[in-house]
Amino acid sequence: MLDREATIVLNLIPGIGHVKYTALGDAFGSPSQVFGRSAEELETVPGIGPQLGPKVANYDWQAGLDAELSLCDRAGVRILTLWDEAYPEILRSLYDPPLCLYVRGKLPPLPDNAIAMVGTRRMTQYGARMTRMITEEAVAAGYAIVSGLAFGVDTVAHTATVEMNGTTVAVLGGGLMRIHPQENVPLARRIVETGGALVSEFPMMCPVSRTTFPRRNRIVAGMCRATIVTEAGIGSGALITAKQALDNGRDVFAVPGHADNMQAKGCHKLIKEGAGLIESFSDVLEAFGIGVGGYLPGFGPDGVGENGVGYDPMSSGDLSPDERKILKLLSESEKALEELSAASALETGKLLGVLMSLEMKMLIEHGADQVYRPI
Numbered sequence: 048m049l050d051r052e053a054t055i056v057l058n059l060i061p062g063i064g065h066v067k068y069t070a071l072g073d074a075f076g077s078p079s080q081v082f083g084r085s086a087e088e089l090e091t092v093p094g095i096g097p098q099l100g101p102k103v104a105n106y107d108w109q110a111g112l113d114a115e116l117s118l119c120d121r122a123g124v125r126i127l128t129l130w131d132e133a134y135p136e137i138l139r140s141l142y143d144p145p146l147c148l149y150v151r152g153k154l155p156p157l158p159d160n161a162i163a164m165v166g167t168r169r170m171t172q173y174g175a176r177m178t179r180m181i182t183e184e185a186v187a188a189g190y191a192i193v194s195g196l197a198f199g200v201d202t203v204a205h206t207a208t209v210e211m212n213g214t215t216v217a218v219l220g221g222g223l224m225r226i227h228p229q230e231n232v233p234l235a236r237r238i239v240e241t242g243g244a245l246v247s248e249f250p251m252m253c254p255v256s257r258t259t260f261p262r263r264n265r266i267v268a269g270m271c272r273a274t275i276v277t278e279a280g281i282g283s284g285a286l287i288t289a290k291q292a293l294d295n296g297r298d299v300f301a302v303p304g305h306a307d308n309m310q311a312k313g314c315h316k317l318i319k320e321g322a323g324l325i326e327s328f329s330d331v332l333e334a335f336g337i338g339v340g341g342y343l344p345g346f347g348p349d350g351v352g353e354n355g356v357g358y359d360p361m362s363s364g365d366l367s368p369d370e371r372k373i374l375k376l377l378s379e380s381e382k383a384l385e386e387l388s389a390a391s392a393l394e395t396g397k398l399l400g401v402l403m404s405l406e407m408k409m410l411i412e413h414g415a416d417q418v419y420r421p422i
Contacts, residue, residue: 048079048082048108049079050077050078050079050130051128051130051131052079052112053077053078053079053081053082053108054068054078054128054129054130054146054147055112055115055116055126055128055147056082056106056108056111056112057071057078057081057103057146058146058147058248058250059106059111059112059115059250060099060102060103060106061102062098062099062102063099063103063146064143064146065143065144065145065146066094066143067092067094067095067099068146070092070093070094070095071089071092071095071103074091074092081103082103082106082108084103084104085104086100086101086103086104086105087100088100089101089103089104115250115251118224118251118252119149119251122151122223122224122251123151124149124150124151124223124251125149125150125151126147126148126149126150127147127148127150128146128147128148129144129146129147134148135148135154135157135270136157137157137158137269137270138157138266138269138270140269140295141265141269141295142294142295143265145248145266146248147248148246148247148248149222149223149246149247149248149249149250149251150244150245150246151223151239151244151245151246152238152239152242152243152244152245153242153243153244154216154244154246155191155214155216155243155244157270157271158269158270158271158272158297159272160189160190160191160272161190161191161192161193161216161270161271161272162185162190162191162192162193162271162272162273162274162275162331163192163193163194163267163268163270163271163273163274163275163288163292164178164181164182164185164192164193164194164200164201164204164275164277165194165195165200165201165264165267165274165275165276165277165279165284165285165288165289166178166199166200166201166276166277166278166279166283166285167199167200167278167279167280167283167285167310167313168197168198168199168200168201169199169280169310170199170200170203170277170278170310171278171304171308171310173278173304173305173308174199174200174277174278174304174310175200175203177277177278177302178200178203178204178207178277178278179203179204179207180327180417181275181277181302181325181327181328182203182204182207182208183207183211183395183399184327184328184329184399184402184403185328185331186207186208186211186213186396186399187211187396187399187400187402187403188328188332188400188403191213191214191215191216191243192204192205192207192208192213192214192215192216193215193216193217193218193267193270193271194215194216194217194218194267195217195218195219195220195260195263195264195267196217196218196219196226196227196231196234196235196245197220197228198228198230198231200277200278200279200285201217202231202234205217205234205238206234208241208243209234209237209238209241209243210395210396211395211396211399212241212242212396213241213396214241214242214243215238215241215243216238216243216244216245216246216270217235217238217243217244217245217246218246218247218263218266218267218270219245219246219247219249219255219263220247220249220255220256220259220260220262220263221247221249221253221254221255221256221259222247222249222250222251222252222253222254223245223247223251224251224252225251225252225253225254225255226245227255246266247263248262248263248266260284261284261287264284264287264288264291265288265291267288268288268289268291268292268295268297269291269292269295269297271292271297272297272298272335273292273297273298273299273300273331273335274288274289274292274297274298274299274300275299275300275301275302275325275331276288276289276299276300276301276302276313276314276317276322277301277302277314278302278304278310278311278314279301279310279311279312279313279314279317280309280310280311280312280313281309281312281313281316282313283313285313286313286316286317289301289317289322298323298331298334299317299322299323300322300323300324300325300330300331300334301313301314301315301317301318301322301323301324301325302314302324302325302326303315303318303324303326326414327406327413328403329403329406329407329412332407337407367401367404369391369393369397369401370401370404370405372391373387373391373393373398373401373402373405373411374405374410374411374421376390376391377411377419377420377421378421381418381419381420381421382418382419383417383418383419384398384399384402384417384419387402387419402419409422410422
C-alpha cells in the first residue's frame with residue numbers, strides 16, 4: 048500500500064483526524080506502515096487507545112479503498128491527499144489540515160483571488176440584498192466566491208455567482224454523495240457546470256452532523272484571502288468561520304445591519320472586535336490597497352492636476368468605450384442598476400465589471416440601494 052492510499056483509508060475511519068493521523072505516522076514511520084499492526088501495538092500510540100486501536104487493526108482496508116475509489120470514479124470526483132502536488136498549498140498551513148480533499152469540478156487558484164461569503168440561514172431581505180450586491184461586485188472584480196451551500200446567505204452567494212458565470216466553490220459539511228440540503232442539488236450542479244467546484248474532506252457517503260459543519264467552516268475560511276459576513280446572529284456558524292479566518296491570519300469583514308435586528312448582532316459583534324466594516328466590495332478592495340487615495344494619481348482631491356488643468360474623464364484615454372457610455376448615462380442622472388442595464392444594453396455581469404472599474408478609478412459611487420452616481 049502506498050502512503051497516499053493509506054491516507055485515504057485512514058480518512059475513511061471515523062475518529063481519525065490530522066492529529067491522530069500524524070501520531071500514527073510518527074509511531075510507525077509512515078501511513079502505509081500503520082496497517083498490519085495489531086490492536087495492542089496501535090493502542091500504545093498517543094490518542095489512539097483501546098477504542099480506535101481495534102477499529103484500525105480490523106479495518107478491511109482493501110475493500111474500503113476499492114469501494115471509495117469506485118464511488119469517486121462514477122461520480123467524477125478526484126481525491127487530493129496531503130501527498131499530492133495538486134493539494135491546495137494554502138490548506139497545508141492550517142493547524143488541522145484535511146487529510147483528503149474530495150473535489151468535483153475545478154478549483155480556482157487559491158487563496159489570493161478567493162473570497163468567503165458567509166452568514167445566517169435565516170436572513171432578512173436586507174441580508175439577501177447586501178449578499179447579492181457584494182457578491183456580484185466581487186465577481187465583477189475577478190474574485191472567486193467560496194461558501195457552504197447552506198440555505199440563506201450561502202445559497203444567495205452561490206446563485207449570484209453562477210448567474211454571472213463567475214467561479215464559486217461550495218465546501219460541504221458531508222460527503223459529495225450526501226449533498227445537503229437536497230433542495231440545493233440543482234444549484235450544486237450549476238456550480239460545476241459554470242467552472243466551479245464542490246469540495247469536501249469527508250468520505251463520499253458521510254452524512255452531515257453537528258460536528259461536520261464546524262470542520263467544514265475552517266476549510267471555507269482557509270481557502271480564501273478574506274471572509275465577509277453579510278448577516279449573522281450571535282449563534283451563527285458564520286462567526287466560527289470568521290474566528291477561524293482570523294486564527295489563520297486572514298482578513299474578516301462584516302456588513303452592519305439594523306440595531307434591532309437579531310440577525311445583525313453577530314456582524315456588530317465582529318465589527319466591535321475589529322472586523323472591517325463594509326458597505327460594498329469597494330471597501331474590501333480599499334483594505335487590500337486597491338483604489339486607495341480617493342482621487343486619480345497625478346490629480347488632487349479637487350480634480351486639478353499638477354499642471355493646473357482639471358481632469359476630464361470623458362476626454363481621457365484611460366476609459367473604455369463601455370466606461371464612457373456608463374459615465375455619460377450617469378452624468379445625466381443617477382441610476383439604479385436595473386436602469387443602467389436597460390439604458391446601456393449591457394448584460395448584468397459585464398455591466399457590474401464596468402461599474403467596479405469606474406468605482407476603482409474613483410469616478411462613480413453607490414450606496415446600499417445600488418443607485419449609482421458620479422463623484
